[in-house]
Amino acid sequence: MTRPGDVPPDFLDRLRPICLGLPEAYEEPAWVGVRWRIRKRTFAHLLTVDPDHQMAYARAAGTDEPICVLTFRSPVDEIHALLAHGDPFFKPDWGADVLGMVVDDETDWDEVSELLTESYCRLAPRKLVVRVAASTPG
Template sequence: MAQPQPPQFLVDKLRLICLDLPECIEEQAWTGTRWTVRTKNFAHIVMIDSGWPPAYAEAAGSAGPLCVLTFRTPRPAAETPRFGRAPFFLPRWWPDIVGMTVDEHSDWDLIEDLLVASYCALAPKRLAAQVAALRG
């Protein structure tokens, strides 16, 4: 059985955000697509379908079909109340990881802000400072 893939238009939207960040690399992950800075994964899009992949289906509370994006926060995600309600969810595999459902109706300005913060939380200080200076 082929692994479900995220819709290409969502990958393309995320690509525009992520590849604008210094030293970002896009790669195929074990499922879906991820973006890294210095081998640290700051964004990962995955398609859940028929309960696969099970860790994501359990975290999102859905067997799918559903497309989800995970990213990092600069603090434990549970400290931010908004991440405890839709469209967000809290996977339990890292304390600073957040998931959210994404589709054509998602708030892409918010997603950009969240992904830039995720990048800056994991990037070397010099790269994070460069991004902060460019974004004012």
């Protein structure tokens, strides 16, 4: 297992308020990188990919350089739409509802917030989803 320092601290600083602002969400080290969970379900996972050791991520992202990637859950139709736009999105080789994106200095953090809130809502119990919906403006 690696430590949270394996991902850029500024990316963690951007993700923590998004993820930990969701009801009962918590952060923990993953087998590599950091993940955020609701109950025992992972709704977001951030890691730095070394292509020599994490080939599935690097191959899916189309790179042979170390990169930081975020994976999360999304409806299949939305995955297809995001993949049609291409960069920074990619489809990992597992899970029909899993989507990945490369995180870098060009990342749209408002979009990330929306995507991770949706990922959380796909996995959270209904009573927690209702709390998210009640706190969302509009």
